[in-house]
Amino acid sequence: DVKVTQSSRYLVKRTGEKVFLECVQDMDHENMFWYRQDPGLGLRLIYFSYDVKMKEKGDIPEGYSVSREKKERFSLILESASTNQTSMYLCASSSTGWRGTEAFFGQGTRLTVV
Amino acid sequence: AQTVTQSQPEMSVQEAETVTLSCTYDTSESDYYLFWYKQPPSRQMILVIRQEAYKQQNATENRFSVNFQKAAKSFSLKISDSQLGDAAMYFCASPGGTYKYIFGTGTRLKVLA
Numbered sequence: 001d002v003k004v005t006q007s008s009r010y011l012v013k014r015t016g017e018k019v020f021l022e023c024v025q026d027m028d029h030e031n032m033f034w035y036r037q038d039p040g041l042g043l044r045l046i047y048f049s050y051d052v053k054m055k056e057k058g059d060i061p062e063g064y065s066v067s068r069e070k071k072e073r074f075s076l077i078l079e080s081a082s083t084n085q086t087s088m089y090l091c092a093s094s095s096t097g098w099r100g101t102e103a104f105f106g107q108g109t110r111l112t113v114v
Numbered sequence: 115a116q117t118v119t120q121s122q123p124e125m126s127v128q129e130a131e132t133v134t135l136s137c138t139y140d141t142s143e144s145d146y147y148l149f150w151y152k153q154p155p156s157r158q159m160i161l162v163i164r165q166e167a168y169k170q171q172n173a174t175e176n177r178f179s180v181n182f183q184k185a186a187k188s189f190s191l192k193i194s195d196s197q198l199g200d201a202a203m204y205f206c207a208s209p210g211g212t213y214k215y216i217f218g219t220g221t222r223l224k225v226l227a
Contacts, residue, residue, distance in 0.1 A: 004158075031213045040123070042205065042219035050213050058214075090159065096213065100147040100166060103207075103215055105159040 003027070006091050006106035013113050019078040021109050023091030030096040032074035033103065036060065037088040046089075049074055050096070081113045116141050116210050120218035127196045128226050134181070135191045135221045137206030143167075146209045150180070150191045153203040153220075162204070165189065193223075201225045 007022035025032065031050050035043040035058075045058030047066040055066050063085060067075045074093075078085055088110050092103040118139045127133035139148065146167045153159040165173045165182050172180050177197075181190045189208075193200055203220045210216035 033214075035217075040219060042118075042120075043217035045210070045214065045216075048214060092159075094213070099145060099209070100164055102149060102161040102164065105151075107158050 004091055004093055004104050004106040006089075006109050008109050009107060011109060011111045013078075013081050013111065015082060015113055017078075017081045017113075019081050019111070019113075021076040021078075021089055021091075021111070023074045023076070023093075023106055024072050025074075025091075025093040025104070026072065027093060027095070027104065028071065029093035029104075030071075031094045032068065033092040033094075034058075034064075034066065034074065034076045035090040035092065037090055037108070043090065046076065078111075081111075083113050085111065086113045087111060116208070116216055118206055118208050118216050118218040120206055120221050122221045123219070124222045124224070126224045126226055127193070127200075129196055129198060131196055132192060132194045133196055133223065135193075135204050135206075135223065137189045137191070137218055139187050139189060139206070139208040139216075141187075141208050141210075143209045148180075148182070148189045149207040149215070150178070150189075151205045151207060151217075152200075153205065154199075155202070159205070163191065196225050198225050198227060 033048040034046040049068045065077045091106040094103045150162040206218040
């Protein structure tokens with residue numbers, strides 16, 4: 001069974017803290033994604049990676065960075081958390097080569113910044 | 115810009131009835147797939163159905179089918195014989211460039227017993 005696992009379901013952090021969200025996939029997928037999900041705004045792409053150590057900005061990268069040192073792991077970093085980064089964060093992965101390939105999602109991390 | 119629009123923030127359907135969720139998209143891709151995903155409450159998002167743009171036949175997966183109108187860039191999801199377990203957020207997605215997907219804002223489906 002394919003799996004994308006996010007390290008935490010719920011997180012509460014203080015303003016100004018550096019926050020790490022971890023995501024691991026066991027499907028040997030080339031592509032990994034971080035999305036932010038907010039009511040009425042759907043899923044917005046923060047960053048994605050198509051290979052180890054490769055990354056590209058998505059639509060809303062400001063205030064975030066990412067790291068992909070190993071193929072199976074993709075980390076999202078909030079350099080200095082702010083209250084407007086309170087949200088649900090979804091990690092996903094997909095394979096390359098077939099345009100019909102689907103994205104597989106983790107269970108999400110609900111982050112609250114206080 | 116490549117966009118996906120879901121104009122129904124919320125829909126309700128009686129159990130055993132049929133409901134259609136709407137989606138329109140705009141893409142510059144020439145060979146592409148479209149997707150519907152389901153996100154149950156507090157659970158992982160999963161793929162419901164996908165449609166290849168070059169196929170004229172609408173995709174079907176059990177009680178789920180699509181009405182794909184390529185010229186109109188419309189991709190609606192029909193759920194037949196609705197069940198309580200169908201209650202979820204539904205997201206339409208289209209390609210947003212190499213490797214990427216663009217998602218709509220979602221439609222929350224309520225199933226009434």
